[in-house]
Amino acid sequence: MNGPATNTLPSAAGIGLRAPHYREVLDTLPALGWVEVHSENFFGGGAPLHTLFRVREHYPVSLHGVGLGLASVTPLDAGHLSALARLCADVQPAAVSEHLCWSAADGMVINDLLPFPYTREALDHVARRVDQVQERLQRQLLVENLSSYLSFSRSEMTEGEFLAELTKRTGCGILFDVENLYVNARNLGVDADAFIKAIPAAAVKEYHLAGYSMRDGCLVDTHDHPIYPEVWDLYESVLRHIGPRPTLIEWDTDIPELAVLMGEAAKARQRLEAVEECHAA
Amino acid sequence: MLHDELSHFAQAIVHGHMPSPRIRQAYADYSAETALGVYRNNYRGNLHDALAGAYPVIKQLVGDDFFRFLARQYIEQHPSRSANLHHFGLELAGFIATFEPAKELVYLPDVAALEWACHVAYFADDGDVLDLNALAQVPPERYPDLVLHTHPSCHVVRSHYPIAAIWHAHQPGASEDFHIDLDGGPGYALVSRKDDIVQVSELTEAEAVWLQGIQAGARLGDATVTTLEHYPDFDLQATLLKLVAQNTLANFNLEKTP
Numbered sequence: 093m094n095g096p097a098t099n100t101l102p103s104a105a106g107i108g109l110r111a112p113h114y115r116e117v118l119d120t121l122p123a124l125g126w127v128e129v130h131s132e133n134f135f136g137g138g139a140p141l142h143t144l145f146r147v148r149e150h151y152p153v154s155l156h157g158v159g160l161g162l163a164s165v166t167p168l169d170a171g172h173l174s175a176l177a178r179l180c181a182d183v184q185p186a187a188v189s190e191h192l193c194w195s196a197a198d199g200m201v202i203n204d205l206l207p208f209p210y211t212r213e214a215l216d217h218v219a220r221r222v223d224q225v226q227e228r229l230q231r232q233l234l235v236e237n238l239s240s241y242l243s244f245s246r247s248e249m250t251e252g253e254f255l256a257e258l259t260k261r262t263g264c265g266i267l268f269d270v271e272n273l274y275v276n277a278r279n280l281g282v283d284a285d286a287f288i289k290a291i292p293a294a295a296v297k298e299y300h301l302a303g304y305s306m307r308d309g310c311l312v313d314t315h316d317h318p319i320y321p322e323v324w325d326l327y328e329s330v331l332r333h334i335g336p337r338p339t340l341i342e343w344d345t346d347i348p349e350l351a352v353l354m355g356e357a358a359k360a361r362q363r364l365e366a367v368e369e370c371h372a373a
Numbered sequence: 374m375l376h377d378e379l380s381h382f383a384q385a386i387v388h389g390h391m392p393s394p395r396i397r398q399a400y401a402d403y404s405a406e407t408a409l410g411v412y413r414n415n416y417r418g419n420l421h422d423a424l425a426g427a428y429p430v431i432k433q434l435v436g437d438d439f440f441r442f443l444a445r446q447y448i449e450q451h452p453s454r455s456a457n458l459h460h461f462g463l464e465l466a467g468f469i470a471t472f473e474p475a476k477e478l479v480y481l482p483d484v485a486a487l488e489w490a491c492h493v494a495y496f497a498d499d500g501d502v503l504d505l506n507a508l509a510q511v512p513p514e515r516y517p518d519l520v521l522h523t524h525p526s527c528h529v530v531r532s533h534y535p536i537a538a539i540w541h542a543h544q545p546g547a548s549e550d551f552h553i554d555l556d557g558g559p560g561y562a563l564v565s566r567k568d569d570i571v572q573v574s575e576l577t578e579a580e581a582v583w584l585q586g587i588q589a590g591a592r593l594g595d596a597t598v599t600t601l602e603h604y605p606d607f608d609l610q611a612t613l614l615k616l617v618a619q620n621t622l623a624n625f626n627l628e629k630t631p
Contacts, residue, residue, distance in 0.1 A: 136496035139569035159456030165376040197383040201453040203419045241408035243397045309402035
């Protein structure tokens with residue numbers, strides 16, 4: 093389903109805009125292609141929404157949700173979806189995205205992004221919920237691949253195959269988090285090349301890049317480091333295979349000076365421009 | 374079934390149960406137990422951080438280590454019920470009131486209640502801005518019939534302790550040289566938000582009683598007469614100026630004299 097509202101992010105580098113940088117970004121208006129914010133931080137309106145409206149005057153805004161739980165085995169949270177719909181109506185974002193994960197089961201809510209087995213049953217379940225969300229928002233949803241620390245013996249397909257089938261069934265787009273794929277390749281032995289080939293290039297509407305950290309041998313998607321060289325390499329490979337797309341620098345813990353994020357965004361922009369020249373030539 | 378699989382996984386994270394045998398046990402560089410530990414840490418860490426974000430003054434008052442201890446107990450007893458982390462922490466004031474290790478800090482539950490009111494005010498909807506010109510056109514003989522509406526962020530927190538002073542002493546940039554008299558009598562903290570700034574100020578008991586009447590929908594005349602019966606020194610004009618300055622009044626209408 094392609095809803096009336098389409099994704100209009102520019103094929104440029106943006107940053108995840110978090111509270112410590114609101115003021116500086118609004119005061120200095122740095123040269124950024126776009127910004128992304130976490131949807132839930134603006135639910136309920138109030139002071140944060142004031143800030144977002146002002147940001148929206150200067151930059152395309154992408155709304156990135158962390159709480160909808162597309163694979164949760166509880167009914168889709170009507171209050172949460174309403175709040176998201178209201179935010180979309182108010183902000184008219186350039187893109188709306190959620191994660192391919194779950195966060196609630198049997199009355200327990202786990203405020204995290206959790207993996208699930210990639211089965212046909214799960215595909216039916218997630219596809220139904222993506223349909224519901226797109227119907228409600230009247231727009232295409234971008235679904236992000238997950239970073240995982242565990243996997244399930246019962247999976248019947250890979251995450252890439254699952255996402256490909258999901259886009260086919262629902263018309264949703266893909267937010268391709270390159271760092272998440274790298275983390276899964278290292279942690280779980282996921283075949284990164286096979287993932288890149290499995291997902292339809294035309295459905296990929298956005299990339300994410302971030303830094304991870306290491307705990308007892310496990311790569312954890314902490315968004316608290318610069319992007320590692322190996323992830324830049326994978327990003328370059330992704331750009332060659334899939335093409336240039338809007339690319340976001342995410343940093344959520346131990347958030348550094350804005351200049352550090354701008355530096356990372358500049359590195360992404362160089363790579364984007366290089367591949368755009370190749371595509372043009 | 375997907376449901377059983379995820380339910381098992383959730384129990385393993387929240388309650389420390391053994392995970393489903395269908396979770397792969399062998400990974401190249403770590404054990405399944407390590408991975409589960411990451412999820413368990415994330416679960417508690419995210420909730421701890423949400424509490425710390427909503428209760429920065431409590432955290433300063435008790436210190437980081439005690440706060441972590443308190444948060445851990447709170448998370449056990451009041452697990453998250455919402456996908457929106459800004460909802461987490463609603464019951465902290467009541468929890469602290471029964472939390473034995475903190476019982477000597479008698480003012481702590483009320484400071485927590487004040488911080489939650491600030492947290493809610495931060496996310497509260499915008500209200501109308503009081504139209505002072507329209508108010509000036511109300512003929513004085515109709516003043517008693519005014520029904521004043523408060524801003525959605527407006528909230529009064531009552532305490533036996535001077536919680537507004539405690540709150541102000543622990544804001545960024547506040548002087549470290551302060552003295553707070555805990556026996557100075559009850560305190561009333563008024564919380565409201567102007568643009569994106571949450572403000573806290575002190576009300577007298579008379580002002581708090583009057584505002585409570587107004588918030589309950591009483592007409593200006595009735596609320597004022599009732600307040601003056603108990604507090605002959607109540608100064609209506611000073612109170613109104615204070616509330617307007619703090620963006621507490623949103624709008625008004627006139628009700629017919631019954």
